[in-house]
Amino acid sequence: MKSLAHLREYGLPLAVFVGVIALWEIVVRVNGIPHYILPAPSRVMVTLIDNFGSLATSWWFTIKITFGALLLAAVGGVLLASAFALSRTVERALFPFAIVLQVTPIVAIAPLILIYINSTTAALLICAWIVAFFPILSNTVIGLRAADPNLHDLFRLYRATPWQRLRLLLVPTALPYFIAGLKISGGLSLIGAVVAEFTAGAAGRETGLASRILEASFRTEIPKMYAALVLVSLTGVAIFVVFNLLSRWLLGRWHAAEQPDLK
Amino acid sequence: MQTLVLDAVDKRFATGVWALRAASLAIEAGEFVALLGPSGCGKSTALRLLAGLEAPTQGAVRVDRAATMSVVFQEPTLMPWSNVFDNVWLPLRIAGIARDTARERIAPLLEAVGLAGFEGAFPNELSGGMKMRTSIARALVTRPSVLLMDEPFAALDEITRYRLNDDLLAWWRAHRLTVLFVTHSVFEAAYLSQRVLVMGARPGRVAADLAIDAPYPRSAAWRTSVRYAQVARAVSEALEAASSGPT
Secondary structure, eight states: HHHHHHHHIIHHHHHHHHHHHHHHHHHHHHHOTTTTTTTOOOHHHHHHHHTTHHHHHHHHHHHHHHHHHHHHHHHHHHHHHHHHHHHHHHHHHHHHHHHHHHSSSSHHHHHHHHHHHHHHHHHHHHHHHHHHHHHHHHHHHHTTTTTTTHHOOOOOOOOEEEEEEEIIIHHHHHHHHHHHHHHHHHHHHHHHHHHHHHHHTOOSSSSSHHHHHHHHHHOHHHHHHHHHHHHHHHHHHHHHHHHHHHHHHHTTTGGGSSSSSOO | OOEEEEEEEEEETTTSSSEEEEEEEEEETTTTTEEEOOTTSSHHHHHHHHTTTTTTEEEEEEETTOEEEEESSOOOOOTTTTHHHHHHHHHHHHHOOOOOHHHHHHHHHHHTTTTTOOTTTGGGOOHHHHHHHHHHHHHHHOOOEEEEEEEETTTTOOOHHHHHHHHHHHHHHHTTTTEEEEEEHHHHHHHHHSSSEEEEEETTTEEEEEEEEOOSSSSSSTTTTTTHHHHHHHHHHHHHHHOOOOO
């Protein structure tokens, strides 16, 4: 029964989500919880619509930082991964730096970057990039080395050029690993963009959702904090959905990760 | 004319293990030879030396200059992201032959190996036998004069293996190529080959060379004949002797 399967796949999580929101609404209304402590979902929605003009500008800014950083992370991660895959020496020389950047919390590095870089936008971009690029780098390095040794032998027997080996063997082998990295990095670059902006405490015209949340918290406008939070979450969910679709589109036919359950 | 020769070859791996010690063999053009031995006796290493995938530590590996070689591994070794057609196309693609030109050669080949209609199927949609057929089609697409096979049917069920054995023999008889067939199955070696080279282990060497004196075409009748049982026993005993020799 296909419709039943569909219902279980989409209907169940949707029902649980709606149920939780409804419960929240009821709890707030029944107990008369004031909106400056916990606003009801309906109130958050109204606030979101009322303030959409100012919030949308900030939202767009956060989206730009997130995807800009992700793009740079993808390009930088793949280039560095290729260099690592080509030469163990390069890997040994540079990998410690990548690890240091990865393990140092971004909130601790962000103030320094904000001091050194004049443009806040550029500083935020760098912060988000630092958080996002490591999963792409490490996954792609593994992926480029994961090719079947027998296939490597086969390419050797047929005297493939290095370019053919790269295009026909290494890139397709690394693709699922890269996509897995991209899925992680997509979420992380959003976190990086928001966290860095919190640290920056940026004010002015060119600011993102984090600044709206900070402003609202200074004025104890709790419903507005929630409204901005909703937009951050929406962005994160959208990133997740987009990369899952991309993964299914690119790997759907052949990769085990995208096969339906055999039940 | 000798197509494949190992002349007193030693092979020592970086780990210090001697895979082969003074191993010699010679295979004539057009012969079907089985290389039989227990696992770890260096038969795959012998095949890899002949394919040029390894270099000998000592001794000489000689391959006829005119020979064109293909290798079939124990695993089908297909590219999971490519369908059957693209997998078979790979050797031609590397040689710079475009898809449409290759199609004229690949279509009849897929027909011949029993894969007609499966051009668009991906490896994860194929049975083990079909994957191995794809792997063999890829090996044959370059029209090799020498086919090196490294336990190609070891992972298949018996019925599928028999069928692939018969198809392989039919192809060999029709195209007169040289086949070196590595196996650990006495019965498979006795069923397929004109000659069985029996290897001993630790270090690997060719211990016995037995001719299988039975006419082709061979079929189920050969597999159930008294003569076959005698041959299989002789091969078994040679294998036993090679394995229990001085270590």
